[in-house]
Amino acid sequence: MKITRTIAETRAALAGRRDGAVGLVPTMGALHAGHLALLAAARERSDTVVMSLFVNPAQFGEPADLNGYPREEQRDLEVAREAGVDVVFAPPAAEMYPPGYQTWIEVTELGATLEGEHRAGHFRGVATVCLKLFHVVRPDTAFYGQKDAQQVAVLRRMVADLNLELELVVVPTVRDADGLALSSRNVRLSPEERARALALPRALATGDPETARVILESAGVDVEYVAVAPFDPPTLAAAVRVGTTRLIDNVPLEPRKEES
Ligand code: AMP
Numbered sequence: 001m002k003i004t005r006t007i008a009e010t011r012a013a014l015a016g017r018r019d020g021a022v023g024l025v026p027t028m029g030a031l032h033a034g035h036l037a038l039l040a041a042a043r044e045r046s047d048t049v050v051m052s053l054f055v056n057p058a059q060f061g062e063p064a065d066l067n068g069y070p071r072e073e074q075r076d077l078e079v080a081r082e083a084g085v086d087v088v089f090a091p092p093a094a095e096m097y098p099p100g101y102q103t104w105i106e107v108t109e110l111g112a113t114l115e116g117e118h119r120a121g122h123f124r125g126v127a128t129v130c131l132k133l134f135h136v137v138r139p140d141t142a143f144y145g146q147k148d149a150q151q152v153a154v155l156r157r158m159v160a161d162l163n164l165e166l167e168l169v170v171v172p173t174v175r176d177a178d179g180l181a182l183s184s185r186n187v188r189l190s191p192e193e194r195a196r197a198l199a200l201p202r203a204l205a206t207g208d209p210e211t212a213r214v215i216l217e218s219a220g221v222d223v224e225y226v227a228v229a230p231f232d233p234p235t236l237a238a239a240v241r242v243g244t245t246r247l248i249d250n251v252p253l254e255p256r257k258e259e260s
Contacts, residue, residue, distance in 0.1 A: 001081045001085055001086060001087070001088060003077065004088070004089050004090070005095065006095055010087065014087065017047070017048040021140045022048045023042035023048070023049050024051075024133060024134070025042050025050070025052070025085075026051075026054075026133055028055045028069065029070070029184075030070040031075075031079045032184065034145055034182040034183075035079075036079070036083055037171050038144070039084070039085060043083065045141060046140070048087070049085050049086050049087075050086065050089060050137050050139065051080050051088050053088055054090065054091055055071065056126070056129040057093055058125030059121075059122050059125030059126045060125070089133075104128050105124065106124050106127070107158055107161075111123035111127065114229055117225075118225065118239060127154060127155065130155055141169055142168055142169070145173060146250070147173040147183070147248075149250040150237065152170050153232070156168055175201065179201035185245055185247065189243070190243070193243045196219055200247055201249060202215060204251045212238065221240045229250070234252075235252050238250070
């Protein structure tokens with residue numbers, strides 16, 4: 001497994017691998033079984049698997065969230081190696097955003113609702129870093145989790161609007177046995193908070209926003225939003241705060257119509 005820190009090194013590492021399919025799995029590290037499902041899907045469908053490992057400052061609003069984001073690079077590299085990753089691109093922030101950087105991608109409508117409304121600038125950061133990763137890696141396929149359903153919707157829109165030649169594959173949300181969706185932020189939950197957080201998958205499983213809200217509020221978690229999002233397919237999505245930890249989750253309400 002090759003570890004690259006610069007864009008030039010990454011391009012050089014991939015130069016001899018263009019004959020086969022290149023799959024990209026973008027991550028922010030602190031890898032868990034959700035990431036492993038993406039890596040397994042990529043391994044199955046690609047000749048070369050590239051994983052990016054980059055805690056993208058541009059998609060964080062609160063400095064405390066960025067600074068407190070779990071970073072465990074040595075462990076992540078071991079996990080990636082075991083998952084059969086060929087190249088890990090783990091750049092420092094200045095490689096992606098050098099001094100003078102000023103170009104941003106904005107998906108104006110889809111990026112402004114729900115998560116976008118509560119995390120101003122979040123999807124601008126996500127879309128920009130993903131487009132940059134697509135240009136550096138030039139994957140045939142990029143793999144994303146259903147866990148971040150709005151991210152998928154925003155990126156599908158960007159791929160269509162900018163005529164990008166790549167396929168997005170969406171991998172179902174991986175959950176713990178108790179139903180809680182795996183997230184790098186779950187480590188911040190105390191045992192009591194974790195028990196309360198189980199109201200989130202329970203509420204979403206009802207498929208109904210009003211019932212879901214009642215369940216969440218009576219469990220004592222703070223609801224930021226719970227709504228049927230107009231994605232393809234329509235998706236019941238929610239963001240809550242349990243103590244100081246913000247959690248998101250969603251369930252698709254129908255099978256997806258369009259193939260891309
Ligand atoms: P992150 O490292 O949190 O940016 O996530 C990297 C990728 O893993 C994104 O495409 C996420 O949607 C995906 N992901 C995160 N959690 C899960 C999960 N529980 N199940 C499936 N995919 C996930």
